[in-house]
Amino acid sequence: MRFVTVIGNRPQFVKAAAVSRILREHHEELLVNTGQHYDDELSTIFVTELGIPRPEHELRLGTGTNTAQTARMLTALEPILAAERPDALLVYGDTNSTLAGALAAAQAGIPIAHVEAGMRSFDRCMPEELNRVLTDHMSQLLLCSSDTAVENLVREHAVGERVMVGDVMVDVAHMFQPRALGDDAPLRDAGVEPGGYVLVTAHRAGNVDDPVRLRALVDLLLALPMPAVLPLHPRTGARLDAAGLLDTLQAADHIRLTPPLGYLAFTALLVRARAMLTDSGGVQKEAYLAGVPCVTLRDTTEWVETVDSGWNVLVDLDRDAALAALDRTMPSARPELYGDGHAADRVVAALDRLGTGSSAPHAG
Ligand code: UDP
Numbered sequence: 001m002r003f004v005t006v007i008g009n010r011p012q013f014v015k016a017a018a019v020s021r022i023l024r025e026h027h028e029e030l031l032v033n034t035g036q037h038y039d040d041e042l043s044t045i046f047v048t049e050l051g052i053p054r055p056e057h058e059l060r061l062g063t064g065t066n067t068a069q070t071a072r073m074l075t076a077l078e079p080i081l082a083a084e085r086p087d088a089l090l091v092y093g094d095t096n097s098t099l100a101g102a103l104a105a106a107q108a109g110i111p112i113a114h115v116e117a118g119m120r121s122f123d124r125c126m127p128e129e130l131n132r133v134l135t136d137h138m139s140q141l142l143l144c145s146s147d148t149a150v151e152n153l154v155r156e157h158a159v160g161e162r163v164m165v166g167d168v169m170v171d172v173a174h175m176f177q178p179r180a181l182g183d184d185a186p187l188r189d190a191g192v193e194p195g196g197y198v199l200v201t202a203h204r205a206g207n208v209d210d211p212v213r214l215r216a217l218v219d220l221l222l223a224l225p226m227p228a229v230l231p232l233h234p235r236t237g238a239r240l241d242a243a244g245l246l247d248t249l250q251a252a253d254h255i256r257l258t259p260p261l262g263y264l265a266f267t268a269l270l271v272r273a274r275a276m277l278t279d280s281g282g283v284q285k286e287a288y289l290a291g292v293p294c295v296t297l298r299d300t301t302e303w304v305e306t307v308d309s310g311w312n313v314l315v316d317l318d319r320d321a322a323l324a325a326l327d328r329t330m331p332s333a334r335p336e337l338y339g340d341g342h343a344a345d346r347v348v349a350a351l352d353r354l355g356t357g358s359s360a361p362h363a364g
Contacts (some may be wrong), residue, residue, distance in 0.1 A: 001355040002028045004086040004105075005053070006077065008036030008097030010046065011169070011282045014263060015092040015115060016170035017050035018344040023090075024053065026348060027355075030084055031055040034073050034097040035062060045262040050172070053212045061230070063235075066096055066127045071350075073100030081108045081227055088113055088354055091135060092168075094128040094281075098135050102284065106138040113351055115168060117142035118149030119281075119302035128281075136160070141354055143347050145338055148304055165346035166339020169282055173267075173289045174341035180267040187269065190229045190256045195270040197226055197256075203233035204279040207317065211243050216317040218245050222252055223319050223325075228277070230267055275326055284312055291334055296326040305337045318319065 003023065007016050016031065022027050033043065033055035047054055059076050063069065073096060080088070081104055089105035091098045092115045099294035102112050118135050121129050136153060142160040144150045145167035147242060153162050187194065200221065208214050218240070221228060230249070232240075240246040249255050261269070267286070270276060276287035279297040284306050287294040294312040306312035310331035 001087040002030075002084070003088055003345050003351070004030050004081060004084055004101075004110075004122060005090040006032045006034065006097050006101030007092065008034035008061075008073075009095050010260075011280075012095065012097065013043070013046040013050060013052055014093045014172050014282065015168050017052050018171040019090075019115065019209075019347050021051065022344050022348045023351065029053070029090075030057065030086070032057040032077070032080060033059065034076070034100070034345045035060040036069065036073075036097050046246075049262050049264050051052060051281065053287075061269060067304065070096045070100050073097060074104050077104035078108070081105060081110060086110060089349070090115065090139060090336060090351070092116055094119065094132040094135070096127070098166050099131040100136040102138045111140040111354060112138055113141035113347075113354060114139040115143045115165075115347060116145055116149075118144045118146075118151075118153040118158075118162070121298075121300040123303050125206065140159075141350055143350060145343070146305060161350075163346070163350045166341075166343035167199070168343045168347060170289060170338050171341050171344050172263075173286055176264060176267050177231065177271050177286075177290055179309075180264060183264065183268040185268070186261065186265040187272065189257060189265075190227075190269065192227050192229060192256065192269075195274050195275060198228045198275045198277055199269050199273040200228050200230040200277040201233065201283055202230075202277075202279050203236045204298065205235075207279050207297060208239040213317055214239055214243055214245065216319070218248060219331045220297075220317055220319040220322050221249065221255060223275075223323060224254060225323070226274065227254045227256060227315050229258065229273075231258045231261045231266065233260060239318060252297075272359055276359045277322065285338060286363075288312065288334070288337065293328070293330050295322055297322070309333070309335060309337065 088111045090113050091101045139160045142162045143165045271290045275293045277295045284303045288306045296314050299316040313325040
């Protein structure tokens with residue numbers, strides 16, 4: 001079969017790293033990078049570090065409002081799908097690239113497979129939530145990371161075939177986290193010792209676009225009782241700068257600002273952090289897999305199992321709650337919540353069946 005896979009940002013490069021190699025052993029795949037977020041340099045690091053095939057189509061569409069960005073992607077994807085005539089389209093996660101890829105394919109009558117289907121925060125103010133719901137309801141193949149995701153799709157009567165495959169990010173974490181434990185350079189560069197710092201990421205629109213919430217985020221970071229390494233997402237950097245808060249963070253001794261990091265450097269910092277503070281979806285999972293306590297700077301999460309198991313606490317931007325969460329006692333058990341690290345094999349097996357028209361028994 002011939003697949004077009006649409007990716008566009010950091011976590012989608014990570015997910016493609018798990019799937020593309022195996023998919024290409026059986027099928028033809030063309031990768032389209034919308035260039036939703038990042039400059040060439042960072043995309044290149046991800047491609048080389050993670051062994052992702054170089055995208056056949058680089059659209060370099062850049063940022064903009066969600067609506068404008070999605071519209072530009074649709075316009076760019078339509079002729080590519082018409083020219084490449086794939087048997088199916090593969091998308092990951094919940095970004096504007098996910099939605100645009102799915103909508104362009106649906107309108108061209110091309111079947112869609114969605115990896116990370118069924119995730120829900122139940123917060124329709126998040127652009128990601130809209131992208132997830134809409135993509136799921138256009139997809140023929142719903143590839144789920146968790147039982148919760150399967151249940152969400154059953155409840156919503158999504159018509160596609162549901163398959164519980166596990167989480168493809170686990171495959172990548174299993175490959176790279178052990179190696180990252182021996183990589184001291186990123187800790188040295190940040191001036192931190194193993195177990196003696198927190199790692200922080202924040203870039204959700206709901207946290208950084210509103211100046212009042214951005215100020216609350218900065219106050220929380222300033223109150224942290226230990227060194228905090230903060231690789232700055234471009235969106236966050238721009239908002240901090242516009243609000244005059246970048247200098248405030250730069251002046252704080254315990255805050256170590258860095259540019260966005262490649263996956264290996266970031267993972268090296270993650271696996272030896274005392275705790276992870278984040279509003280990212282993928283990073284909550286990666287912290288769980290590394291056995292690093294997570295404090296999530298949101299009031300909802302799609303990765304509810306990490307909270308139920310005691311490894312993750314939702315504090316929104318409440319400074320005192322965050323400080324208390326950093327002090328909490330951690331559970332001893334860490335069950336295998338998101339699969340065994342072989343999700344990509346199951347994704348490709350499900351895609352094989354899409355080609356033959358045979359379906360697996362519905363999950364859930
Ligand atoms: N990540 C990275 N470098 C960084 C920050 C994050 O490689 O400086 C990786 C991280 O390990 C995870 C992914 O990027 O695999 C998460 O991306 P992001 O937070 O942008 O996306 P989300 O999961 O929130 O959609």
